Amino acid sequence: MKNLDFKEFLFKSAFMAMACDGNIDETEIQELKSLVSNEIYFMEYDYEEALKNNVLLVKQKGRDAINDYLGEISKNDLNEHQELLLIEVLLRIIMADSKIEESELEFLHLAKSKLKIDEQSIIVQFPHQIEYLLDNKGFGKQLEFTSEISF
Numbered sequence: 001m002k003n004l005d006f007k008e009f010l011f012k013s014a015f016m017a018m019a020c021d022g023n024i025d026e027t028e029i030q031e032l033k034s035l036v037s038n039e040i041y042f043m044e045y046d047y048e049e050a051l052k053n054n055v056l057l058v059k060q061k062g063r064d065a066i067n068d069y070l071g072e073i074s075k076n077d078l079n080e081h082q083e084l085l086l087i088e089v090l091l092r093i094i095m096a097d098s099k100i101e102e103s104e105l106e107f108l109h110l111a112k113s114k115l116k117i118d119e120q121s122i123i124v125q126f127p128h129q130i131e132y133l134l135d136n137k138g139f140g141k142q143l144e145f146t147s148e149i150s151f
Contacts, residue, residue, distance in 0.1 A: 001076050007045045009076060010089055011036070013111070015054040016069045017093040020107040022149035031096035041085055058149070066107065066145045073114035083117045084125050091129050100132060103147035106139040108132065113140035 001009065014035065018028040036042045058065045078086065090111060094104045112122065112135070123133055 001078055001082060005076075006078075006082060007042055008050060009072070010041065010086065011045065011047055011050050012054060012069060012072075013086055014089050014093045015051070016058075016066055017090045017104065017107060019054075019058045020066055020145070020147065020149060021101040021103045022147075025097040027097040028093055031092055035089060035092065062149050063145055063147070066149070070110050070114060070145060073111060078115070080117050080121070083115045084122070086115070087112065087122055087126065091126060091132065094132070095129070102137075103149070105132060105137070106142070106147055107145060109135040109137075109139035110142060110145055 011032075014032050018024045018032065032047075036045055036047050061068070073086075090108055094100060094108060112119070112133075119133070123130055126133060
């Protein structure tokens with residue numbers, strides 16, 4: 001996936017991770033801004049317009065916006081490095097507010113299920129988050145995101 005396209009996809013990924021529990025917490029927004037400002041993979045990315053567009057999308061489509069995004073994961077030709085960056089961003093956003101909701105775990109596992117990288121490689125990369133990465137409830141086997149979200 002090309003660099004600018006990947007930045008946009010990664011930003012959308014972070015936003016969907018924030019929105020999947022129906023509550024965008026201020027700590028999640030601060031974490032997203034920190035990612036965009038400090039991480040090289042977002043270098044020179046202007047996110048203001050993308051933020052507005054994603055807010056509108058989720059307000060209009062709710063859970064369908066999440067499921068549409070999850071469908072995009074498989075369609076993008078991400079390499080292993082990009083897949084690991086995606087997992088990193090999702091974990092950072094989900095963990096930003098210090099409370100992990102079941103809907104966030106559902107979202108994470110559904111996103112992971114769309115990737116080519118194996119679970120062992122993900123766990124090796126993120127050993128401190130193993131409790132969130134192991135899919136004990138079988139969310140990754142679901143066909144779509146089922147949690148209710150509303151704003």
